[in-house]
Amino acid sequence: MNGLTLAYIGDAYYELKIRDYLLSKGLTNVNQLHKQAIKFTKGEAQSNIITYFIEEEMLNEEEMTLYKRGRNQSGPGRKNIDAKVYHQATGFESLIGGLYLSDIKRCDELIAKAMIYIEGGDSNGKNSR
Numbered sequence: 001m002n003g004l005t006l007a008y009i010g011d012a013y014y015e016l017k018i019r020d021y022l023l024s025k026g027l028t029n030v031n032q033l034h035k036q037a038i039k040f041t042k043g044e045a046q047s048n049i050i051t052y053f054i055e056e057e058m059l060n061e062e063e064m065t066l067y068k069r070g071r072n073q074s075g076p077g078r079k080n081i082d083a084k085v086y087h088q089a090t091g092f093e094s095l096i097g098g099l100y101l102s103d104i105k106r107c108d109e110l111i112a113k114a115m116i117y118i119e120g121g122d123s124n125g126k127n128s129r
Helices: 003-024 030-041 043-055 061-072 083-102 104-119
Strands: none
Touching: 003 030, 003 061, 003 083, 003 104, 030 043, 030 104, 043 061, 043 083, 043 104, 061 083, 083 104
């Protein structure tokens, strides 16, 4: 499966996990749910998450390959986001999509780490730690 297809799957699964997490925190107002979800799912946050994972050496060789498959195969990007950030975010989604298909336990583990990272960071996902 190509990187963009993996990213498509990863985007859907990651979004679902984030929504489930926010609902489990007791949020019920749809506008608040949306605002909180964006904190986790926007490209800048995903770019910061994958940068953190790489810097902390959390990914094995296979996971790095999944990330690079999406990062290197990214389309033209979006107008409201830097190209590098877009490519990194697509790589993150590709990683999640690949792990969703091959190792759901590891996928959920990395998503949990991403949520903790974002909860400890600022509105752009940059962590102060």
